[in-house]
Amino acid sequence: MTAPAAPGAGVRHVQDLAVEGKRVFVRVDFNVPLEKGTRKISDDARIRATLPTLRHLIDRGARIVLGSHLGRPDGQVKPELSLEPVAARLAELLGSDVTLADEPVGDGARKVVSDLRDGQIALLENLRWNPGEEANDEGFARQLASYCDVYVNDAFGTAHRAHASTAGICKLVGEKGAGFVMAKEVEILGKLLGEVDRPYVAVLGGAKVSDKIEVLDALLERVNSILIGGAMANTFLEAQGKSLGKSKVERDKLPIARNFLRKASEKKIPIHLPVDVVVATSLDDAEGSKGVSVDAIPADAMALDIGPATVEAFRKTLAAARTVFWNGPMGVFEKPKFAAGTFEIARALADNKLALTVVGGGDSAAAIMQAGLADKVTHVSTGGGASLEFIQGIDLPGIAALRG
Ligand code: ADP
Numbered sequence: 436m437t438a439p440a441a442p443g444a445g446v447r448h449v450q451d452l453a454v455e456g457k458r459v460f461v462r463v464d465f466n467v468p469l470e471k472g473t474r475k476i477s478d479d480a481r482i483r484a485t486l487p488t489l490r491h492l493i494d495r496g497a498r499i500v501l502g503s504h505l506g507r508p509d510g511q512v513k514p515e516l517s518l519e520p521v522a523a524r525l526a527e528l529l530g531s532d533v534t535l536a537d538e539p540v541g542d543g544a545r546k547v548v549s550d551l552r553d554g555q556i557a558l559l560e561n562l563r564w565n566p567g568e569e570a571n572d573e574g575f576a577r578q579l580a581s582y583c584d585v586y587v588n589d590a591f592g593t594a595h596r597a598h599a600s601t602a603g604i605c606k607l608v609g610e611k612g613a614g615f616v617m618a619k620e621v622e623i624l625g626k627l628l629g630e631v632d633r634p635y636v637a638v639l640g641g642a643k644v645s646d647k648i649e650v651l652d653a654l655l656e657r658v659n660s661i662l663i664g665g666a667m668a669n670t671f672l673e674a675q676g677k678s679l680g681k682s683k684v685e686r687d688k689l690p691i692a693r694n695f696l697r698k699a700s701e702k703k704i705p706i707h708l709p710v711d712v713v714v715a716t717s718l719d720d721a722e723g724s725k726g727v728s729v730d731a732i733p734a735d736a737m738a739l740d741i742g743p744a745t746v747e748a749f750r751k752t753l754a755a756a757r758t759v760f761w762n763g764p765m766g767v768f769e770k771p772k773f774a775a776g777t778f779e780i781a782r783a784l785a786d787n788k789l790a791l792t793v794v795g796g797g798d799s800a801a802a803i804m805q806a807g808l809a810d811k812v813t814h815v816s817t818g819g820g821a822s823l824e825f826i827q828g829i830d831l832p833g834i835a836a837l838r839g
């Protein structure tokens with residue numbers, strides 16, 4: 436089998452682009468969570484993540500035009516999804532002015548861009564206010580392209596979407612490349628697609644088998660073993676004939692789960708399922724929660740976390756690993772009583788200093804941050820869906836568009 440070209444091959448880094456005095460459009464991912472009502476930003480990590488690229492461009496005297504989406508306005512002007520709070524927060528973080536255009540494209544946007552001087556920043560309004568963004572409309576892409584001489588994509592979280600600002604615009608701008616966030620994602624996630632140090636262990640969990648079966652199938656071709664927890668494990672356990680009580684189980688996915696276990700056993704790739712779980716009669720029944728063997732789940736109980744024996748077994752496998760990819764919490768980590776399994780797995784990754792340890796997935800990233808261990812692993816991906824598609828070996832449209 437010949438190895439495919441690395442995903443980052445042919446993609447230039449912003450450091451290697453001629454940006455001095457040029458208008459540079461930067462596609463960023465400012466899709467931050469906003470508190471309802473007050474519209475206060477509850478987590479500004481995505482804004483902070485872009486600072487290295489923005490500071491680099493400011494230092495080199497580029498005229499910076501930022502574009503992002505926020506939420507799902509579905510092609511309509513929705514004032515509650517204005518980027519106004521983002522512009523304010525960004526200005527605070529950079530300690531410089533950020534001019535917000537009152538529209539994604541149009542006379543107002545054009546004016547704001549043409550007023551830019553070297554080292555200054557303008558932010559276009561929510562790109563998804565215009566239906567052309569998600570439709571990858573050529574006319575809309577042309578308008579965006581008319582605001583810049585150079586294109587930089589730093590929005591890895593949107594790289595799996597072929598939209599006007601991630602794909603269409605790239606055909607219309609000669610000088611283009613990846614920002615610091617994008618380049619790092621491609622470099623580190625790209626390692627998981629090449630030759631890795633072994634054992635390579637994948638930890639999969641989260642809500643549904645149906646969301647992740649393609650990821651599981653793809654990982655089966657690359658890893659040495661897979662640890663499965665979370666609600667996903669429930670479906671696998673039931674597929675093996677266990678009684679799961681009232682646990683979340685995808686009954687219609689039992690054949691898929693059985694088929695996967697059969698394929699894994701043919702390939703001699705061990706799949707480790709929980710041997711014990713933390714159960715309760717409901718999500719709010721913290722007092723009644725207890726650890727039980729997966730062979731003794733009461734009929735009125737639901738499995739909400741992996742148990743201590745499972746944590747111990749998973750820890751051992753993870754301690755011996757030299758490459759780890761983790762996606763999907765081991766339990767309902769949003770509730771402290773059911774967070775231990777997830778946090779222990781986070782700790783196991785953090786403790787393994789010899790391994791390349793990569794975390795992908797929106798809730799998984801949130802979980803390792805909550806555990807306070809995000810800076811103790813090699814990489815926490817900023818992309819949820821994008822990171823999962825990437826590690827399946829899919830050539831993401833937003834990355835493909837940066838080549839050539
Ligand atoms: P990611 O965003 O990292 O890909 P998912 O979205 O697949 O992860 O799954 C995260 C969700 O799965 C969390 O909200 C968590 O509460 C839920 N979950 C995990 N384990 C269980 C369980 N045993 N029962 C019910 N929900 C669970």
Ligand code: MG
Pocket residue numbers: 796797798
């Ligand atoms: Mg999720």
